[in-house]
């Protein structure tokens with residue numbers, strides 16, 4: 001900044017030398033402040049574009065790796081983009097999060113500089129991602145992206161590994177990951193919105209999924225659900 005001021009002949013000693021030149025100096029000073037503000041905004045935007053790029057990778061890589069994993073487990077012909085639940089609401093949520101991020105970076109860049117909050121969000125993203133991937137690998141062919149409403153021969157009840165601790169580790173992982181992405185971006189509105197929307201989605205999906213699991217596995221599933229918690233807060 002000192003260099004920039006010197007290059008524009010705006011060092012304080014020089015600016016106070018002549019009262020006559022004061023008007024011109026003031027004009028230049030105003031211009032300098034506005035340029036500096038623009039530069040600092042551009043700098044924030046550039047820094048945060050890197051931040052967004054990381055966020056984009058953190059959004060994209062789980063989806064891509066899940067797609068590859070699903071192809072390995074279920075076979076290429078049984079997997080397509082709709083089976084990965086990339087819905088209109090999901091895309092809208094991502095756009096909302098991006099808009100919130102850009103608006104806040106413009107009007108309140110300091111909001112995005114709480115690094116401990118951002119790092120806590122990153123930790124949630126990693127924990128969520130590992131939990132979900134463990135669930136997919138543990139359940140193997142029993143983990144289908146669309147809820148099974150007919151029992152198939154290969155569909156066995158999974159109660160080991162991560163399923164020993166929670167009944168829906170795939171959903172717990174997704175929930176932690178989704179909220180974590182918004183905490184990582186220091187997006188307060190999207191953090192609340194993602195928590196509510198993702199929670200509501202699972203709160204209605206889980207009873208439906210468990211209705212069929214009870215039909216397929218009867219008393220074994222009853223016993224399992226009695227002893228193992230759901231894995232989504234306030235859903236029993």
Ligand SMILES: C[S@@+](CC[C@H](N)C(=O)[O-])C[C@H]1O[C@@H](n2cnc3c(N)ncnc32)[C@H](O)[C@@H]1O
Pocket residue numbers: 135139142143144145146147148155156157158159163167168169170171172209212213
């Ligand atoms: C998207 S997967 C999600 C699995 C599980 N809800 C989770 O969060 O890890 C949905 C499919 O998994 C099956 N599923 C869920 N829990 C299961 C379990 N414990 N054993 C076997 N299949 C299960 C359901 O029948 C459904 O077709």
